Amino acid sequence: MLLSVLDLSVRFGQVEPLSGISFDVDRGEILGLVGESGSGKSLTAMAVAGLLPLVGGRIAQGSVTFDGTDLTRLAEAELRAYRGRRIAFVTQNPMTALDPAQRVGEQIDVVARLHRGQSRQGARATTIDLLTSLRIPEAAAISDAYPHQLSGGMKQRIVIAMALAGEPDLIIADEPTTALDVTVQAQIIHLLGQLVRERGLGLMLITHDMGVVAQVCDRVAVLYAGRLAETHNAAPLFAAPRHPYTAALIGCIPREGMAPGSLTGIPGAVPSAAAYSAGCRFHARCARMEERCRTEVPLPAPRPEGGALACHHPLGAP
Amino acid sequence: MSLARSLAPVARAARTPMGAIAGLWLALIVAAAIFAPLIAPYAYDVQNLPESFQPPSSAHLLGTDEFGRDLLTRIIYGARTSLSVSVISIAISVFAGMVLGAAAGYIGGAFDRAVTIVVDLSWSFPEILVALILVAIIGPGVTGTMAAIGVAYLAQFTRLTRAQILAIRSETYIEAARSLGAGGRFILFRHLLPNALAPVLVAGMLATGDAIILEATLGFFGLGAQPPLPSWGSMMSSGSALLFKAPWIIILPGLAVAITVIAINLFGDALIRALDIKTRLREA
Amino acid sequence: MTNPLISAEALARRFSTGGGWLRPARSMMAVRGVSFEVAKGEVLGVVGESGCGKSTLARLVLRLIEPTAGRVTFDGQEVTGLGPGDLRRLRRRMAMVFQDPYSSLDPRFTVADALTEPFAVHGERPPAGRINALLDQVGLSLAMAASYPHQLSGGQRQRVGIARALAQAPDFIVLDEPTASLDVSIQAQIIALLSELRRGNGLTYLFISHDLGLVRYFCDRVLVMYLGAVVEVMPRADASPRHPYTRALMDSNFVPDPTRRKTLQALKGEIPSAFDLPKGCAFAARCPRVTDLCRAENPALRDLTPGHPVACHHPL
Numbered sequence: 051m052l053l054s055v056l057d058l059s060v061r062f063g064q065v066e067p068l069s070g071i072s073f074d075v076d077r078g079e080i081l082g083l084v085g086e087s088g089s090g091k092s093l094t095a096m097a098v099a100g101l102l103p104l105v106g107g108r109i110a111q112g113s114v115t116f117d118g119t120d121l122t123r124l125a126e127a128e129l130r131a132y133r134g135r136r137i138a139f140v141t142q143n144p145m146t147a148l149d150p151a152q153r154v155g156e157q158i159d160v161v162a163r164l165h166r167g168q169s170r171q172g173a174r175a176t177t178i179d180l181l182t183s184l185r186i187p188e189a190a191a192i193s194d195a196y197p198h199q200l201s202g203g204m205k206q207r208i209v210i211a212m213a214l215a216g217e218p219d220l221i222i223a224d225e226p227t228t229a230l231d232v233t234v235q236a237q238i239i240h241l242l243g244q245l246v247r248e249r250g251l252g253l254m255l256i257t258h259d260m261g262v263v264a265q266v267c268d269r270v271a272v273l274y275a276g277r278l279a280e281t282h283n284a285a286p287l288f289a290a291p292r293h294p295y296t297a298a299l300i301g302c303i304p305r306e307g308m309a310p311g312s313l314t315g316i317p318g319a320v321p322s323a324a325a326y327s328a329g330c331r332f333h334a335r336c337a338r339m340e341e342r343c344r345t346e347v348p349l350p351a352p353r354p355e356g357g358a359l360a361c362h363h364p365l366g367a368p
Numbered sequence: 369m370s371l372a373r374s375l376a377p378v379a380r381a382a383r384t385p386m387g388a389i390a391g392l393w394l395a396l397i398v399a400a401a402i403f404a405p406l407i408a409p410y411a412y413d414v415q416n417l418p419e420s421f422q423p424p425s426s427a428h429l430l431g432t433d434e435f436g437r438d439l440l441t442r443i444i445y446g447a448r449t450s451l452s453v454s455v456i457s458i459a460i461s462v463f464a465g466m467v468l469g470a471a472a473g474y475i476g477g478a479f480d481r482a483v484t485i486v487v488d489l490s491w492s493f494p495e496i497l498v499a500l501i502l503v504a505i506i507g508p509g510v511t512g513t514m515a516a517i518g519v520a521y522l523a524q525f526t527r528l529t530r531a532q533i534l535a536i537r538s539e540t541y542i543e544a545a546r547s548l549g550a551g552g553r554f555i556l557f558r559h560l561l562p563n564a565l566a567p568v569l570v571a572g573m574l575a576t577g578d579a580i581i582l583e584a585t586l587g588f589f590g591l592g593a594q595p596p597l598p599s600w601g602s603m604m605s606s607g608s609a610l611l612f613k614a615p616w617i618i619i620l621p622g623l624a625v626a627i628t629v630i631a632i633n634l635f636g637d638a639l640i641r642a643l644d645i646k647t648r649l650r651e652a
Numbered sequence: 653m654t655n656p657l658i659s660a661e662a663l664a665r666r667f668s669t670g671g672g673w674l675r676p677a678r679s680m681m682a683v684r685g686v687s688f689e690v691a692k693g694e695v696l697g698v699v700g701e702s703g704c705g706k707s708t709l710a711r712l713v714l715r716l717i718e719p720t721a722g723r724v725t726f727d728g729q730e731v732t733g734l735g736p737g738d739l740r741r742l743r744r745r746m747a748m749v750f751q752d753p754y755s756s757l758d759p760r761f762t763v764a765d766a767l768t769e770p771f772a773v774h775g776e777r778p779p780a781g782r783i784n785a786l787l788d789q790v791g792l793s794l795a796m797a798a799s800y801p802h803q804l805s806g807g808q809r810q811r812v813g814i815a816r817a818l819a820q821a822p823d824f825i826v827l828d829e830p831t832a833s834l835d836v837s838i839q840a841q842i843i844a845l846l847s848e849l850r851r852g853n854g855l856t857y858l859f860i861s862h863d864l865g866l867v868r869y870f871c872d873r874v875l876v877m878y879l880g881a882v883v884e885v886m887p888r889a890d891a892s893p894r895h896p897y898t899r900a901l902m903d904s905n906f907v908p909d910p911t912r913r914k915t916l917q918a919l920k921g922e923i924p925s926a927f928d929l930p931k932g933c934a935f936a937a938r939c940p941r942v943t944d945l946c947r948a949e950n951p952a953l954r955d956l957t958p959g960h961p962v963a964c965h966h967p968l
Binding site: 086087201202203204231232233234235236237239258259260261262263264265266284285288289298299300301302303304305306307308310311313314315316317319 | 865
């Protein structure tokens with residue numbers, strides 16, 4: 051397994067916004083990390099990359115095993131050898147990820163020189179190769195452009211090229227297509243899918259869109275309010291979601307032939323980390339709530355057909 | 369939009385350590401200025417030559433000047449002159465700047481261009497130069513100083529208000545108001561001016577610190593309040609010749625200026641943080 | 653359509669930039685000759701990607717910006733010809749809900765202030781109980797009347813925006829991407845609320861969105877725009893698309909079903925700049941069915957089947 055997150059909990063002072071998160075990502079595989087805003091997706095990504103101290107948080111419990119090494123036990127200096135080099139990031143807004151005053155090609159070069167120790171000429175050649183492999187026409191001309199001269203989709207390709215320039219094993223992509231137009235989103239999602247298969251990368255795709263998850267992910271981890279609701283392979287998860295939250299998220303996407311009025315959303319909103327309730331955190335919004343859900347925390351339990359489920363009263367149960 | 373809500377940021381600023389110290393000093397100095405006749409131990413203008421050049425003592429806590437006048441008394445009355453001149457002149461300047469800037473930002477077109485050109489031109493002269501020229505034209509004294517300081521800072525507030533109005537005008541809630549049928553006046557007085565107010569008032573407060581220095585400078589050159597009315601600047605001026613003989617005569621009013629200006633800046637900074645308008649001030 | 657509530661005829665809007673020293677003036681047509689009709693009680697969807705002119709169209713319809721050409725008629729009255737007083741009176745009957753629930757509320761206004769504004773702009777006070785009734789209609793608790801926008805979630809703010817639009821009991825509401833900045837779960841809540849309000853109040857909507865899946869769920873007819881012009885009007889939400897661009901939009905819309913993965917990437921390239929439109933069909937550069945005819949001649953919008961106009965030389 052390339053990345054194994056086991057029973058991970060994150061604390062900010064007295065507040066514990068993330069508790070008992072476990073999931074795996076293998077090479078050549080895309081894991082979709084889904085949930086609404088405030089469910090802890092981005093925080094999970096920061097914890098995996100050891101970036102929590104930047105925002106004043108810490109890992110309180112659990113392990114993040116990357117290629118056999120527990121990253122939670124490494125010092126910051128050792129972590130830096132992983133970050134950017136073996137674990138790369140693609141962020142939501144390509145505009146803020148790029149330096150507006152530097153040519154995009156040079157920004158990719160820097161990564162190749164820093165992490166691969168390449169010469170100036172070598173890095174330039176790598177950059178052009180990368181851009182070509184990302185199906186960017188006239189790669190040389192594009193690499194001489196400044197960010198503001200490029201469209202949103204092209205900028206996101208540049209950010210992906212920067213991520214690939216360090217030859218990473220794992221890419222963490224946080225809502226990489228949310229800021230893009232729909233036809234461009236489709237292009238970028240296809241591109242990420244192809245990169246993972248061709249290069250044998252692991253990809254952790256953070257998104258709130260179950261449509262995107264269904265399109266490219268092999269495995270899915272559904273988060274709600276800082277806890278794991280359900281994990282499983284994509285096909286069975288969508289065919290028969292067991293956790294009511296998973297089913298509700300899928301039901302939020304309008305589908306062809308849906309009867310008018312059948313799209314109802316999930317009532318209420320995700321609670322803030324300081325106001326988590328006792329019992330199952332989803333119980334206040336759940337249609338299948340029973341007495342036990344108010345008081346007793348459902349812990350993620352492995353299930354016979356694979357994956358894990360944290361629900362007292364799952365769908366499809368008698 | 370009650371008064372309590374408007375004053376809440378001031379209370380928040382006063383609760384920070386720096387804000388509290390600065391606020392305490394400002395409250396003290398303002399109280400001293402207002403109640404000067406009640407708390408001053410002596411008369412500010414009665415000469416007592418036998419007691420001249422006394423260093424600080426129990427009879428004269430801050431000593432006496434070359435005419436034997438009590439320095440504490442004169443600093444208290446000086447606060448009256450310095451503060452009232454700078455506060456009133458900046459208040460007039462803020463008001464006029466808001467009217468001009470709001471009109472320029474709101475009306476736009478040729479009027480806006482004309483205002484912008486004048487503001488940019490006056491921006492390229494230091495305030496002290498503008499003030500000196502104006503005092504030379506109007507003549508020295510309290511009124512002349514007020515007019516000079518008021519005009520010297522007018523460009524700053526006009527520019528800031530105009531920038532605020534332009535930024536707020538592009539907010540969606542302005543378009544929302546228009547979609548409901550709101551006219552120009554409604555939008556100006558209900559949305560644009562109330563939202564522009566906080567940054568301009570804070571800039572006004574910070575400028576009051578500069579204005580105290582400017583007033584002291586004009587006083588130092590003998591262009592401000594005329595004797596025997598004390599001002600911190602004119603006191604320093606008379607003390608400058610006696611720097612080695614009686615250093616307290618120049619040092620003590622100088623300290624009053626310095627501490628007050630620092631206090632205004634510290635409190636202003638605390639207020640900026642409490643209002644969370646740092647970026648909005650920088651935009652302008 | 654015998655008696656449309658609102659209709660647009662050949663609406664066009666040109667924007668200019670530059671024109672200062674050293675910068676030549678450039679202009680672009682954000683909206684190019686758009687016509688449509690909306691019947692009373694109907695929901696017309698307008699779908700397209702960024703830069704297609706859908707938001708400009710929304711503002712032209714409500715005359716928040718002036719058209720360069722064309723006209724809008726509301727309930728028999730020509731909106732584009734009204735003087736300021738008549739236009740203000742008409743604004744009680746049409747309203748708008750904006751995309752960004754954060755910047756569409758004045759940060760200094762409480763919820764009650766925001767809901768009072770639709771009356772205050774006409775020099776009135778809201779009738780007794782009206783504010784509470786509005787909060788109730790959009791599913792907000794009455795206690796929220798005293799809240800400021802920064803104390804509310806995005807979904808709650810958008811409910812305030814909807815309540816504000818409903819305040820004067822309008823007949824027609826333009827919804828400009830009302831759910832684009834919300835979570836999908838909240839988006840579905842808001843769409844459900846809008847459906848309910850439509851039924852309860854007999855409202856007519858113009859629904860602007862980039863999400864064809866959502867538009868096909870929520871709207872009766874769909875106008876598809878590309879670079880300022882209408883390329884297709886789908887007569888029913890479930891009609892099959894005839895324009896290659898509409899097809900591509902549908903292919904870009906991922907459904908939550910891994911068994912129906914799209915294997916082909918929908919479209920190559922991105923939307924060209926509206927400042928230098930090609931001579932022929934604006935979509936030619938990205939179209940899989942492009943021929944020389946498309947590059948030479950701009951196809952006109954014509955009915956392929958009655959009530960289903962498409963602007964394409966080679967429709968599907």
